[in-house]
Amino acid sequence: MAGHLTPLLYFGSVLVSCSGFFLRQYHIINTLMSWPEAQQYCRQHYSDLATFESMKEVQQHLPDVTYSWAWIGLADDPSLWKGVMGKEPNSWRWSATGEHSQSGFQFWSSAEPNYGNLFETCVLMDLNGGWQDKACTLLYGFVCFAESSQSQVTYTYISTQKTWSDAQAYCRQHHTDLAVIESSSQNTDVYNSITPRASAWIGLYRVPWTWSDQSLSTFRNWRQGSPNYPSIQHCVASDGQVWDDAACDADYVVVCQTVSKLKTTVRQTLQTTADITLPENNAQILQQVEAELSRRGFKDVKLSWKMKPVKQITEKTAPPQ
Known part of the structure:
Protein backbone atom coordinates (compact mmCIF):
# COMPACT_ATOMS: atom_id res chain seq x y z
CA MET A 1 0.00 0.00 0.00
CA ALA A 2 1.39 3.34 -0.92
CA GLY A 3 2.11 5.74 1.92
CA HIS A 4 0.43 9.06 2.53
CA LEU A 5 2.32 12.20 1.54
CA THR A 6 1.10 15.25 3.42
CA PRO A 7 3.10 18.31 2.41
CA LEU A 8 1.91 21.49 4.04
CA LEU A 9 1.65 24.69 2.03
CA TYR A 10 1.74 27.80 4.17
CA PHE A 11 0.07 30.96 3.00
CA GLY A 12 0.78 34.33 4.53
CA SER A 13 0.04 37.94 3.78
CA VAL A 14 2.76 40.47 4.43
CA LEU A 15 1.27 43.80 5.44
CA VAL A 16 3.76 46.44 4.38
CA SER A 17 3.19 49.82 6.00
CA CYS A 18 5.13 52.51 4.15
CA SER A 19 5.39 56.03 5.53
CA GLY A 20 7.75 57.35 2.88
CA PHE A 21 5.10 59.40 1.06
CA PHE A 22 4.75 63.03 2.01
CA LEU A 23 1.86 65.47 1.80
CA ARG A 24 2.90 69.11 1.82
CA GLN A 25 0.67 71.99 2.84
CA TYR A 26 2.00 75.46 2.03
CA HIS A 27 1.55 78.59 4.14
CA ILE A 28 2.19 82.14 2.94
CA ILE A 29 3.66 84.42 5.61
CA ASN A 30 3.06 88.03 4.55
CA THR A 31 5.93 89.42 6.60
CA LEU A 32 9.12 90.67 4.98
CA MET A 33 12.26 88.93 6.21
CA SER A 34 15.64 87.61 5.03
CA TRP A 35 16.10 84.00 3.96
CA PRO A 36 17.84 82.96 7.24
CA GLU A 37 15.06 84.65 9.22
CA ALA A 38 12.48 82.91 7.04
CA GLN A 39 14.10 79.53 7.64
CA GLN A 40 14.11 80.08 11.39
CA TYR A 41 10.49 81.25 11.38
CA CYS A 42 9.23 78.31 9.31
CA ARG A 43 11.08 75.77 11.43
CA GLN A 44 9.68 77.32 14.59
CA HIS A 45 6.05 77.62 13.52
CA TYR A 46 5.68 74.99 10.77
CA SER A 47 7.91 72.23 9.40
CA ASP A 48 10.37 74.21 7.26
CA LEU A 49 10.67 76.51 4.28
CA ALA A 50 8.75 75.24 1.27
CA THR A 51 10.09 72.42 -0.90
CA PHE A 52 8.64 71.75 -4.35
CA GLU A 53 9.36 68.33 -5.82
CA SER A 54 7.36 68.58 -9.04
CA MET A 55 5.57 70.95 -11.36
CA LYS A 56 2.33 69.47 -10.03
CA GLU A 57 3.11 70.86 -6.57
CA VAL A 58 3.95 74.25 -8.09
CA GLN A 59 0.64 74.34 -9.95
CA GLN A 60 -1.35 73.23 -6.91
CA HIS A 61 0.13 76.17 -4.98
CA LEU A 62 -0.64 78.75 -7.71
CA PRO A 63 -4.25 79.58 -6.61
CA ASP A 64 -2.90 80.69 -3.21
CA VAL A 65 -0.21 83.00 -4.59
CA THR A 66 -0.72 86.58 -3.43
CA TYR A 67 2.90 87.75 -3.57
CA SER A 68 5.29 89.07 -6.18
CA TRP A 69 8.31 87.20 -4.78
CA ALA A 70 8.64 84.93 -1.75
CA TRP A 71 11.40 82.85 -0.20
CA ILE A 72 11.33 79.08 -0.69
CA GLY A 73 13.67 76.48 0.79
CA LEU A 74 16.31 76.21 -1.96
CA ALA A 75 19.78 77.65 -1.25
CA ASP A 76 23.47 77.08 -1.91
CA ASP A 77 25.31 78.28 1.19
CA PRO A 78 28.93 78.99 0.13
CA SER A 79 30.21 78.45 3.67
CA LEU A 80 29.61 74.74 3.08
CA ARG A 206 29.40 68.60 -5.72
CA VAL A 207 25.66 69.04 -6.31
CA PRO A 208 24.69 72.73 -5.92
CA TRP A 209 21.38 74.09 -4.61
CA THR A 210 19.85 72.01 -1.85
CA TRP A 211 16.61 72.14 0.13
CA SER A 212 16.31 73.46 3.67
CA ASP A 213 14.37 70.35 4.77
CA GLN A 214 17.18 68.11 3.40
CA SER A 215 14.95 66.79 0.64
CA LEU A 216 16.92 65.05 -2.11
CA SER A 217 14.60 66.35 -4.81
CA THR A 218 16.43 67.46 -7.97
CA PHE A 219 13.40 69.29 -9.34
CA ARG A 220 14.25 72.85 -10.44
CA ASN A 221 12.01 75.53 -11.88
CA TRP A 222 14.39 78.37 -12.78
CA ARG A 223 13.15 81.26 -14.85
CA GLN A 224 15.07 81.90 -18.07
CA GLY A 225 18.60 83.11 -17.38
CA SER A 226 18.64 82.01 -13.73
CA PRO A 227 20.54 81.33 -11.60
CA ASN A 228 22.67 84.21 -12.80
CA TYR A 229 24.89 85.85 -10.21
CA PRO A 230 26.85 83.50 -7.96
CA SER A 231 28.92 85.98 -5.97
CA ILE A 232 26.14 87.02 -3.56
CA GLN A 233 22.88 85.41 -4.70
CA HIS A 234 22.82 82.11 -2.83
CA CYS A 235 19.13 81.84 -1.89
CA VAL A 236 16.03 81.28 -4.01
CA ALA A 237 12.75 83.17 -4.29
CA SER A 238 9.64 82.27 -6.27
CA ASP A 239 6.98 84.40 -7.93
CA GLY A 240 4.64 81.41 -7.73
CA GLN A 241 5.51 80.15 -11.19
CA VAL A 242 9.30 80.33 -11.63
CA TRP A 243 12.34 80.73 -9.39
CA ASP A 244 15.24 83.18 -9.25
CA ASP A 245 18.40 83.39 -7.18
CA ALA A 246 18.66 86.38 -4.85
CA ALA A 247 20.84 87.80 -2.09
CA CYS A 248 19.97 85.98 1.13
CA ASP A 249 19.70 89.22 3.11
CA ALA A 250 16.99 90.62 0.80
CA ASP A 251 13.52 90.97 2.33
CA TYR A 252 10.66 88.93 0.89
CA VAL A 253 7.52 87.30 2.19
CA VAL A 254 7.79 83.58 2.90
CA VAL A 255 6.32 80.25 1.87
CA CYS A 256 6.49 77.73 4.72
CA GLN A 257 5.33 74.12 4.68
CA THR A 258 3.90 71.56 7.01
CA VAL A 259 4.60 67.97 6.07
CA SER A 260 2.47 64.95 6.88
CA LYS A 261 3.51 61.38 6.28
CA LEU A 262 1.02 59.30 4.38
CA LYS A 263 0.88 55.68 5.44
CA THR A 264 0.19 53.19 2.69
CA THR A 265 -0.49 49.52 3.31
CA VAL A 266 0.49 47.03 0.65
CA ARG A 267 -0.75 43.44 0.92
CA GLN A 268 1.55 40.80 -0.52
CA THR A 269 0.54 37.14 -0.52
CA LEU A 270 3.34 34.60 -0.36
CA GLN A 271 3.23 30.87 -0.95
CA THR A 272 6.09 28.72 0.25
CA THR A 273 6.83 25.22 1.50
CA ALA A 274 8.82 26.79 4.32
CA ASP A 275 7.12 26.85 7.68
CA ILE A 276 6.65 30.57 8.27
CA THR A 277 5.28 29.91 11.72
CA LEU A 278 8.90 29.33 12.71
CA PRO A 279 10.36 32.63 13.95
CA GLU A 280 13.64 32.22 12.05
CA ASN A 281 11.87 31.69 8.69
CA ASN A 282 9.42 34.49 9.39
CA ALA A 283 12.16 36.99 10.21
CA GLN A 284 14.30 36.05 7.22
CA ILE A 285 11.48 36.56 4.72
CA LEU A 286 10.51 39.89 6.25
CA GLN A 287 14.12 41.08 6.09
CA GLN A 288 14.34 40.19 2.41
CA VAL A 289 11.11 42.03 1.58
CA GLU A 290 12.19 45.05 3.64
CA ALA A 291 15.57 45.20 1.88
CA GLU A 292 13.90 45.11 -1.53
CA LEU A 293 11.47 47.90 -0.61
CA SER A 294 14.34 49.99 0.77
CA ARG A 295 16.27 49.48 -2.48
CA ARG A 296 13.25 50.84 -4.35
CA GLY A 297 13.25 54.03 -2.27
CA PHE A 298 10.57 53.34 0.35
CA LYS A 299 11.40 54.86 3.73
CA ASP A 300 10.31 53.90 7.25
CA VAL A 301 8.94 50.55 6.09
CA LYS A 302 7.33 48.44 8.80
CA LEU A 303 6.44 44.83 8.07
CA SER A 304 4.12 42.43 9.80
CA TRP A 305 2.50 39.08 9.09
CA LYS A 306 -1.19 38.34 8.96
CA MET A 307 -1.54 34.60 8.76
CA LYS A 308 -4.25 32.81 6.81
CA PRO A 309 -5.38 29.36 7.92
CA VAL A 310 -3.01 26.61 6.94
CA LYS A 311 -4.18 24.59 3.99
CA GLN A 312 -3.31 20.93 4.08
CA ILE A 313 -2.93 19.09 0.82
CA THR A 314 -2.96 15.30 1.04
CA GLU A 315 -1.92 13.01 -1.77
CA LYS A 316 -4.48 10.22 -1.81
CA THR A 317 -3.42 6.62 -1.61
CA ALA A 318 -3.54 4.81 -4.94
CA PRO A 319 -6.51 2.39 -5.16
CA PRO A 320 -5.68 -1.29 -4.72
CA GLN A 321 -5.04 -3.19 -7.91
Missing part, protein backbone atom coordinates in the same frame (compact mmCIF):
# COMPACT_ATOMS: atom_id res chain seq x y z
CA TRP A 81 31.69 74.44 -0.11
CA LYS A 82 33.81 77.57 -0.69
CA GLY A 83 37.28 76.44 0.33
CA VAL A 84 36.04 73.91 2.88
CA MET A 85 35.27 70.19 2.86
CA GLY A 86 31.84 70.30 4.50
CA LYS A 87 29.39 67.52 5.30
CA GLU A 88 26.20 69.01 3.88
CA PRO A 89 24.29 67.94 0.72
CA ASN A 90 25.91 70.71 -1.37
CA SER A 91 29.44 70.07 -0.04
CA TRP A 92 32.25 68.46 -2.04
CA ARG A 93 32.29 64.66 -2.23
CA TRP A 94 34.28 61.91 -3.92
CA SER A 95 33.10 59.97 -6.95
CA ALA A 96 34.34 56.62 -5.64
CA THR A 97 32.23 56.73 -2.50
CA GLY A 98 29.58 59.38 -3.09
CA GLU A 99 30.57 60.58 0.38
CA HIS A 100 32.26 63.68 1.76
CA SER A 101 35.94 63.78 2.65
CA GLN A 102 36.88 61.57 5.58
CA SER A 103 40.02 63.50 6.51
CA GLY A 104 39.03 67.05 5.58
CA PHE A 105 42.17 67.43 3.46
CA GLN A 106 41.97 70.10 0.75
CA PHE A 107 44.44 71.73 -1.58
CA TRP A 108 42.58 74.51 -3.37
CA SER A 109 44.51 76.90 -5.58
CA SER A 110 44.28 80.62 -4.86
CA ALA A 111 40.72 82.03 -5.19
CA GLU A 112 39.32 78.52 -5.72
CA PRO A 113 36.70 77.13 -5.69
CA ASN A 114 34.56 79.94 -7.06
CA TYR A 115 31.66 78.23 -8.85
CA GLY A 116 32.47 80.36 -11.88
CA ASN A 117 29.70 80.91 -14.40
CA LEU A 118 27.44 78.77 -12.22
CA PHE A 119 28.69 75.60 -13.89
CA GLU A 120 31.87 74.73 -12.02
CA THR A 121 30.97 71.71 -9.92
CA CYS A 122 33.76 69.29 -10.89
CA VAL A 123 37.42 69.48 -9.86
CA LEU A 124 40.74 69.15 -11.66
CA MET A 125 44.34 69.23 -10.49
CA ASP A 126 46.20 72.13 -12.10
CA LEU A 127 49.80 72.39 -13.29
CA ASN A 128 51.01 73.15 -9.76
CA GLY A 129 49.12 70.35 -8.04
CA GLY A 130 46.38 72.61 -6.69
CA TRP A 131 42.66 72.05 -7.11
CA GLN A 132 40.30 74.13 -9.25
CA ASP A 133 36.58 73.78 -9.80
CA LYS A 134 35.64 73.70 -13.48
CA ALA A 135 32.60 73.08 -15.64
CA CYS A 136 32.13 69.32 -15.86
CA THR A 137 31.63 69.46 -19.63
CA LEU A 138 35.16 70.72 -20.34
CA LEU A 139 37.71 68.32 -21.84
CA TYR A 140 40.78 67.30 -19.84
CA GLY A 141 42.93 64.26 -19.20
CA PHE A 142 42.26 62.54 -15.88
CA VAL A 143 43.70 60.40 -13.11
CA CYS A 144 42.21 57.02 -12.18
CA PHE A 145 43.05 54.97 -9.12
CA ALA A 146 43.01 51.28 -8.30
CA GLU A 147 43.40 49.55 -4.95
CA SER A 148 45.08 46.16 -4.61
CA SER A 149 44.12 43.40 -2.18
CA GLN A 150 46.96 44.65 0.01
CA SER A 151 45.28 48.08 0.18
CA GLN A 152 47.98 49.57 -2.01
CA VAL A 153 46.71 52.42 -4.18
CA THR A 154 48.07 53.10 -7.64
CA TYR A 155 47.27 56.15 -9.80
CA THR A 156 47.12 56.11 -13.58
CA TYR A 157 47.06 59.22 -15.71
CA ILE A 158 44.99 59.02 -18.92
CA SER A 159 45.94 61.77 -21.36
CA THR A 160 42.86 61.31 -23.57
CA GLN A 161 40.70 64.36 -23.04
CA LYS A 162 37.20 63.68 -21.75
CA THR A 163 34.43 65.39 -19.85
CA TRP A 164 34.37 64.68 -16.11
CA SER A 165 31.47 62.21 -16.48
CA ASP A 166 33.13 60.36 -19.36
CA ALA A 167 36.38 60.23 -17.39
CA GLN A 168 34.47 58.80 -14.43
CA ALA A 169 32.90 56.11 -16.64
CA TYR A 170 36.31 55.18 -18.09
CA CYS A 171 37.95 54.89 -14.67
CA ARG A 172 35.11 52.75 -13.35
CA GLN A 173 35.37 50.41 -16.31
CA HIS A 174 39.15 50.05 -16.47
CA HIS A 175 40.32 50.86 -12.94
CA THR A 176 38.34 51.65 -9.77
CA ASP A 177 37.28 55.28 -10.11
CA LEU A 178 38.60 58.80 -10.50
CA ALA A 179 41.33 59.64 -8.02
CA VAL A 180 40.45 60.13 -4.37
CA ILE A 181 42.82 62.37 -2.39
CA GLU A 182 42.65 62.38 1.40
CA SER A 183 46.17 63.51 2.33
CA SER A 184 49.13 65.60 1.23
CA SER A 185 51.08 62.47 0.30
CA GLN A 186 48.25 61.20 -1.90
CA ASN A 187 48.03 64.61 -3.56
CA THR A 188 51.75 64.40 -4.34
CA ASP A 189 51.35 60.86 -5.73
CA VAL A 190 48.54 61.98 -8.05
CA TYR A 191 50.55 65.01 -9.14
CA ASN A 192 53.60 62.86 -9.91
CA SER A 193 51.48 60.45 -11.97
CA ILE A 194 50.57 63.21 -14.44
CA THR A 195 53.29 63.04 -17.08
CA PRO A 196 53.78 65.00 -19.18
CA ARG A 197 52.64 67.81 -16.92
CA ALA A 198 48.99 68.80 -17.55
CA SER A 199 45.76 69.69 -15.78
CA ALA A 200 43.66 66.60 -15.07
CA TRP A 201 40.30 65.66 -13.62
CA ILE A 202 40.18 64.10 -10.14
CA GLY A 203 37.14 62.55 -8.44
CA LEU A 204 35.84 65.55 -6.51
CA TYR A 205 32.42 67.02 -7.36
Whole structure:
Protein backbone atom coordinates (compact mmCIF):
# COMPACT_ATOMS: atom_id res chain seq x y z
CA MET A 1 0.00 0.00 0.00
CA ALA A 2 1.39 3.34 -0.92
CA GLY A 3 2.11 5.74 1.92
CA HIS A 4 0.43 9.06 2.53
CA LEU A 5 2.32 12.20 1.54
CA THR A 6 1.10 15.25 3.42
CA PRO A 7 3.10 18.31 2.41
CA LEU A 8 1.91 21.49 4.04
CA LEU A 9 1.65 24.69 2.03
CA TYR A 10 1.74 27.80 4.17
CA PHE A 11 0.07 30.96 3.00
CA GLY A 12 0.78 34.33 4.53
CA SER A 13 0.04 37.94 3.78
CA VAL A 14 2.76 40.47 4.43
CA LEU A 15 1.27 43.80 5.44
CA VAL A 16 3.76 46.44 4.38
CA SER A 17 3.19 49.82 6.00
CA CYS A 18 5.13 52.51 4.15
CA SER A 19 5.39 56.03 5.53
CA GLY A 20 7.75 57.35 2.88
CA PHE A 21 5.10 59.40 1.06
CA PHE A 22 4.75 63.03 2.01
CA LEU A 23 1.86 65.47 1.80
CA ARG A 24 2.90 69.11 1.82
CA GLN A 25 0.67 71.99 2.84
CA TYR A 26 2.00 75.46 2.03
CA HIS A 27 1.55 78.59 4.14
CA ILE A 28 2.19 82.14 2.94
CA ILE A 29 3.66 84.42 5.61
CA ASN A 30 3.06 88.03 4.55
CA THR A 31 5.93 89.42 6.60
CA LEU A 32 9.12 90.67 4.98
CA MET A 33 12.26 88.93 6.21
CA SER A 34 15.64 87.61 5.03
CA TRP A 35 16.10 84.00 3.96
CA PRO A 36 17.84 82.96 7.24
CA GLU A 37 15.06 84.65 9.22
CA ALA A 38 12.48 82.91 7.04
CA GLN A 39 14.10 79.53 7.64
CA GLN A 40 14.11 80.08 11.39
CA TYR A 41 10.49 81.25 11.38
CA CYS A 42 9.23 78.31 9.31
CA ARG A 43 11.08 75.77 11.43
CA GLN A 44 9.68 77.32 14.59
CA HIS A 45 6.05 77.62 13.52
CA TYR A 46 5.68 74.99 10.77
CA SER A 47 7.91 72.23 9.40
CA ASP A 48 10.37 74.21 7.26
CA LEU A 49 10.67 76.51 4.28
CA ALA A 50 8.75 75.24 1.27
CA THR A 51 10.09 72.42 -0.90
CA PHE A 52 8.64 71.75 -4.35
CA GLU A 53 9.36 68.33 -5.82
CA SER A 54 7.36 68.58 -9.04
CA MET A 55 5.57 70.95 -11.36
CA LYS A 56 2.33 69.47 -10.03
CA GLU A 57 3.11 70.86 -6.57
CA VAL A 58 3.95 74.25 -8.09
CA GLN A 59 0.64 74.34 -9.95
CA GLN A 60 -1.35 73.23 -6.91
CA HIS A 61 0.13 76.17 -4.98
CA LEU A 62 -0.64 78.75 -7.71
CA PRO A 63 -4.25 79.58 -6.61
CA ASP A 64 -2.90 80.69 -3.21
CA VAL A 65 -0.21 83.00 -4.59
CA THR A 66 -0.72 86.58 -3.43
CA TYR A 67 2.90 87.75 -3.57
CA SER A 68 5.29 89.07 -6.18
CA TRP A 69 8.31 87.20 -4.78
CA ALA A 70 8.64 84.93 -1.75
CA TRP A 71 11.40 82.85 -0.20
CA ILE A 72 11.33 79.08 -0.69
CA GLY A 73 13.67 76.48 0.79
CA LEU A 74 16.31 76.21 -1.96
CA ALA A 75 19.78 77.65 -1.25
CA ASP A 76 23.47 77.08 -1.91
CA ASP A 77 25.31 78.28 1.19
CA PRO A 78 28.93 78.99 0.13
CA SER A 79 30.21 78.45 3.67
CA LEU A 80 29.61 74.74 3.08
CA TRP A 81 31.69 74.44 -0.11
CA LYS A 82 33.81 77.57 -0.69
CA GLY A 83 37.28 76.44 0.33
CA VAL A 84 36.04 73.91 2.88
CA MET A 85 35.27 70.19 2.86
CA GLY A 86 31.84 70.30 4.50
CA LYS A 87 29.39 67.52 5.30
CA GLU A 88 26.20 69.01 3.88
CA PRO A 89 24.29 67.94 0.72
CA ASN A 90 25.91 70.71 -1.37
CA SER A 91 29.44 70.07 -0.04
CA TRP A 92 32.25 68.46 -2.04
CA ARG A 93 32.29 64.66 -2.23
CA TRP A 94 34.28 61.91 -3.92
CA SER A 95 33.10 59.97 -6.95
CA ALA A 96 34.34 56.62 -5.64
CA THR A 97 32.23 56.73 -2.50
CA GLY A 98 29.58 59.38 -3.09
CA GLU A 99 30.57 60.58 0.38
CA HIS A 100 32.26 63.68 1.76
CA SER A 101 35.94 63.78 2.65
CA GLN A 102 36.88 61.57 5.58
CA SER A 103 40.02 63.50 6.51
CA GLY A 104 39.03 67.05 5.58
CA PHE A 105 42.17 67.43 3.46
CA GLN A 106 41.97 70.10 0.75
CA PHE A 107 44.44 71.73 -1.58
CA TRP A 108 42.58 74.51 -3.37
CA SER A 109 44.51 76.90 -5.58
CA SER A 110 44.28 80.62 -4.86
CA ALA A 111 40.72 82.03 -5.19
CA GLU A 112 39.32 78.52 -5.72
CA PRO A 113 36.70 77.13 -5.69
CA ASN A 114 34.56 79.94 -7.06
CA TYR A 115 31.66 78.23 -8.85
CA GLY A 116 32.47 80.36 -11.88
CA ASN A 117 29.70 80.91 -14.40
CA LEU A 118 27.44 78.77 -12.22
CA PHE A 119 28.69 75.60 -13.89
CA GLU A 120 31.87 74.73 -12.02
CA THR A 121 30.97 71.71 -9.92
CA CYS A 122 33.76 69.29 -10.89
CA VAL A 123 37.42 69.48 -9.86
CA LEU A 124 40.74 69.15 -11.66
CA MET A 125 44.34 69.23 -10.49
CA ASP A 126 46.20 72.13 -12.10
CA LEU A 127 49.80 72.39 -13.29
CA ASN A 128 51.01 73.15 -9.76
CA GLY A 129 49.12 70.35 -8.04
CA GLY A 130 46.38 72.61 -6.69
CA TRP A 131 42.66 72.05 -7.11
CA GLN A 132 40.30 74.13 -9.25
CA ASP A 133 36.58 73.78 -9.80
CA LYS A 134 35.64 73.70 -13.48
CA ALA A 135 32.60 73.08 -15.64
CA CYS A 136 32.13 69.32 -15.86
CA THR A 137 31.63 69.46 -19.63
CA LEU A 138 35.16 70.72 -20.34
CA LEU A 139 37.71 68.32 -21.84
CA TYR A 140 40.78 67.30 -19.84
CA GLY A 141 42.93 64.26 -19.20
CA PHE A 142 42.26 62.54 -15.88
CA VAL A 143 43.70 60.40 -13.11
CA CYS A 144 42.21 57.02 -12.18
CA PHE A 145 43.05 54.97 -9.12
CA ALA A 146 43.01 51.28 -8.30
CA GLU A 147 43.40 49.55 -4.95
CA SER A 148 45.08 46.16 -4.61
CA SER A 149 44.12 43.40 -2.18
CA GLN A 150 46.96 44.65 0.01
CA SER A 151 45.28 48.08 0.18
CA GLN A 152 47.98 49.57 -2.01
CA VAL A 153 46.71 52.42 -4.18
CA THR A 154 48.07 53.10 -7.64
CA TYR A 155 47.27 56.15 -9.80
CA THR A 156 47.12 56.11 -13.58
CA TYR A 157 47.06 59.22 -15.71
CA ILE A 158 44.99 59.02 -18.92
CA SER A 159 45.94 61.77 -21.36
CA THR A 160 42.86 61.31 -23.57
CA GLN A 161 40.70 64.36 -23.04
CA LYS A 162 37.20 63.68 -21.75
CA THR A 163 34.43 65.39 -19.85
CA TRP A 164 34.37 64.68 -16.11
CA SER A 165 31.47 62.21 -16.48
CA ASP A 166 33.13 60.36 -19.36
CA ALA A 167 36.38 60.23 -17.39
CA GLN A 168 34.47 58.80 -14.43
CA ALA A 169 32.90 56.11 -16.64
CA TYR A 170 36.31 55.18 -18.09
CA CYS A 171 37.95 54.89 -14.67
CA ARG A 172 35.11 52.75 -13.35
CA GLN A 173 35.37 50.41 -16.31
CA HIS A 174 39.15 50.05 -16.47
CA HIS A 175 40.32 50.86 -12.94
CA THR A 176 38.34 51.65 -9.77
CA ASP A 177 37.28 55.28 -10.11
CA LEU A 178 38.60 58.80 -10.50
CA ALA A 179 41.33 59.64 -8.02
CA VAL A 180 40.45 60.13 -4.37
CA ILE A 181 42.82 62.37 -2.39
CA GLU A 182 42.65 62.38 1.40
CA SER A 183 46.17 63.51 2.33
CA SER A 184 49.13 65.60 1.23
CA SER A 185 51.08 62.47 0.30
CA GLN A 186 48.25 61.20 -1.90
CA ASN A 187 48.03 64.61 -3.56
CA THR A 188 51.75 64.40 -4.34
CA ASP A 189 51.35 60.86 -5.73
CA VAL A 190 48.54 61.98 -8.05
CA TYR A 191 50.55 65.01 -9.14
CA ASN A 192 53.60 62.86 -9.91
CA SER A 193 51.48 60.45 -11.97
CA ILE A 194 50.57 63.21 -14.44
CA THR A 195 53.29 63.04 -17.08
CA PRO A 196 53.78 65.00 -19.18
CA ARG A 197 52.64 67.81 -16.92
CA ALA A 198 48.99 68.80 -17.55
CA SER A 199 45.76 69.69 -15.78
CA ALA A 200 43.66 66.60 -15.07
CA TRP A 201 40.30 65.66 -13.62
CA ILE A 202 40.18 64.10 -10.14
CA GLY A 203 37.14 62.55 -8.44
CA LEU A 204 35.84 65.55 -6.51
CA TYR A 205 32.42 67.02 -7.36
CA ARG A 206 29.40 68.60 -5.72
CA VAL A 207 25.66 69.04 -6.31
CA PRO A 208 24.69 72.73 -5.92
CA TRP A 209 21.38 74.09 -4.61
CA THR A 210 19.85 72.01 -1.85
CA TRP A 211 16.61 72.14 0.13
CA SER A 212 16.31 73.46 3.67
CA ASP A 213 14.37 70.35 4.77
CA GLN A 214 17.18 68.11 3.40
CA SER A 215 14.95 66.79 0.64
CA LEU A 216 16.92 65.05 -2.11
CA SER A 217 14.60 66.35 -4.81
CA THR A 218 16.43 67.46 -7.97
CA PHE A 219 13.40 69.29 -9.34
CA ARG A 220 14.25 72.85 -10.44
CA ASN A 221 12.01 75.53 -11.88
CA TRP A 222 14.39 78.37 -12.78
CA ARG A 223 13.15 81.26 -14.85
CA GLN A 224 15.07 81.90 -18.07
CA GLY A 225 18.60 83.11 -17.38
CA SER A 226 18.64 82.01 -13.73
CA PRO A 227 20.54 81.33 -11.60
CA ASN A 228 22.67 84.21 -12.80
CA TYR A 229 24.89 85.85 -10.21
CA PRO A 230 26.85 83.50 -7.96
CA SER A 231 28.92 85.98 -5.97
CA ILE A 232 26.14 87.02 -3.56
CA GLN A 233 22.88 85.41 -4.70
CA HIS A 234 22.82 82.11 -2.83
CA CYS A 235 19.13 81.84 -1.89
CA VAL A 236 16.03 81.28 -4.01
CA ALA A 237 12.75 83.17 -4.29
CA SER A 238 9.64 82.27 -6.27
CA ASP A 239 6.98 84.40 -7.93
CA GLY A 240 4.64 81.41 -7.73
CA GLN A 241 5.51 80.15 -11.19
CA VAL A 242 9.30 80.33 -11.63
CA TRP A 243 12.34 80.73 -9.39
CA ASP A 244 15.24 83.18 -9.25
CA ASP A 245 18.40 83.39 -7.18
CA ALA A 246 18.66 86.38 -4.85
CA ALA A 247 20.84 87.80 -2.09
CA CYS A 248 19.97 85.98 1.13
CA ASP A 249 19.70 89.22 3.11
CA ALA A 250 16.99 90.62 0.80
CA ASP A 251 13.52 90.97 2.33
CA TYR A 252 10.66 88.93 0.89
CA VAL A 253 7.52 87.30 2.19
CA VAL A 254 7.79 83.58 2.90
CA VAL A 255 6.32 80.25 1.87
CA CYS A 256 6.49 77.73 4.72
CA GLN A 257 5.33 74.12 4.68
CA THR A 258 3.90 71.56 7.01
CA VAL A 259 4.60 67.97 6.07
CA SER A 260 2.47 64.95 6.88
CA LYS A 261 3.51 61.38 6.28
CA LEU A 262 1.02 59.30 4.38
CA LYS A 263 0.88 55.68 5.44
CA THR A 264 0.19 53.19 2.69
CA THR A 265 -0.49 49.52 3.31
CA VAL A 266 0.49 47.03 0.65
CA ARG A 267 -0.75 43.44 0.92
CA GLN A 268 1.55 40.80 -0.52
CA THR A 269 0.54 37.14 -0.52
CA LEU A 270 3.34 34.60 -0.36
CA GLN A 271 3.23 30.87 -0.95
CA THR A 272 6.09 28.72 0.25
CA THR A 273 6.83 25.22 1.50
CA ALA A 274 8.82 26.79 4.32
CA ASP A 275 7.12 26.85 7.68
CA ILE A 276 6.65 30.57 8.27
CA THR A 277 5.28 29.91 11.72
CA LEU A 278 8.90 29.33 12.71
CA PRO A 279 10.36 32.63 13.95
CA GLU A 280 13.64 32.22 12.05
CA ASN A 281 11.87 31.69 8.69
CA ASN A 282 9.42 34.49 9.39
CA ALA A 283 12.16 36.99 10.21
CA GLN A 284 14.30 36.05 7.22
CA ILE A 285 11.48 36.56 4.72
CA LEU A 286 10.51 39.89 6.25
CA GLN A 287 14.12 41.08 6.09
CA GLN A 288 14.34 40.19 2.41
CA VAL A 289 11.11 42.03 1.58
CA GLU A 290 12.19 45.05 3.64
CA ALA A 291 15.57 45.20 1.88
CA GLU A 292 13.90 45.11 -1.53
CA LEU A 293 11.47 47.90 -0.61
CA SER A 294 14.34 49.99 0.77
CA ARG A 295 16.27 49.48 -2.48
CA ARG A 296 13.25 50.84 -4.35
CA GLY A 297 13.25 54.03 -2.27
CA PHE A 298 10.57 53.34 0.35
CA LYS A 299 11.40 54.86 3.73
CA ASP A 300 10.31 53.90 7.25
CA VAL A 301 8.94 50.55 6.09
CA LYS A 302 7.33 48.44 8.80
CA LEU A 303 6.44 44.83 8.07
CA SER A 304 4.12 42.43 9.80
CA TRP A 305 2.50 39.08 9.09
CA LYS A 306 -1.19 38.34 8.96
CA MET A 307 -1.54 34.60 8.76
CA LYS A 308 -4.25 32.81 6.81
CA PRO A 309 -5.38 29.36 7.92
CA VAL A 310 -3.01 26.61 6.94
CA LYS A 311 -4.18 24.59 3.99
CA GLN A 312 -3.31 20.93 4.08
CA ILE A 313 -2.93 19.09 0.82
CA THR A 314 -2.96 15.30 1.04
CA GLU A 315 -1.92 13.01 -1.77
CA LYS A 316 -4.48 10.22 -1.81
CA THR A 317 -3.42 6.62 -1.61
CA ALA A 318 -3.54 4.81 -4.94
CA PRO A 319 -6.51 2.39 -5.16
CA PRO A 320 -5.68 -1.29 -4.72
CA GLN A 321 -5.04 -3.19 -7.91
